[in-house]
Amino acid sequence: MYSTVxxxxxxxxxxxxxxxxxxxxxxxxxxxxxxxxxxxxASTIAIRSLAHIEQDNVQGDVQIIAxxxxxxxMAAHDAIVGKAKRERRLAGMGTTxxxxxxxxxxxxxxAYRRFPRISxx
Numbered sequence: 642m643y644s645t646v647x648x649x650x651x652x653x654x655x656x657x658x659x660x661x662x663x664x665x666x667x668x669x670x671x672x673x674x675x676x677x678x679x680x681x682x683a684s685t686i687a688i689r690s691l692a693h694i695e696q697d698n699v700q701g702d703v704q705i706i707a708x709x710x711x712x713x714x715m716a717a718h719d720a721i722v723g724k725a726k727r728e729r730r731l732a733g734m735g736t737t738x739x740x741x742x743x744x745x746x747x748x749x750x751x752a753y754r755r756f757p758r759i760s761x762x
Contacts, residue, residue, distance in 0.1 A: 644668050658736075660684035664695035669740035679734030683721045687738050690717035694742060701745040710751045714738055 646661035646668070658673030658680035671687040673680025690713045697709060717738070725731045738753040 646670065656681060658684055660688040660736075662688050662692045662695070664692075666744070667691070667695045667740065667742045669738065671739075672737045674735045674737075679725070679731035680736060682724065682731060683734040683736040686720050686724065687714070687717040687736050690714065690720065691738070691740055703744045703747050703749055706742050706744045707749050707751070710740055710742065710749065714751065714753050
């Protein structure tokens, strides 16, 4: 399977807060929350947390890959919150995450809306 991702900044913002990954077995799209500080940073962190699944996706076990997707998103959440706490200018940053993996002929879908949007206090 061949895949690709394309994103457009649009007409409202000056920077693109989207990040994406397209591989042979995994496609992930993260949309940094528009207008919030660090949306581009949050979406990049989330993509980096998911991209390893492309390389690790060799077992052909749907449940293992679904678990990997879930734990990767949880790790991204923790990394985003941690970065926002260390860098005050990024307080409130967040992203959406949508991903799909092809495993043993089955599509494993994961969607997580707007996380974490937590202010570092």
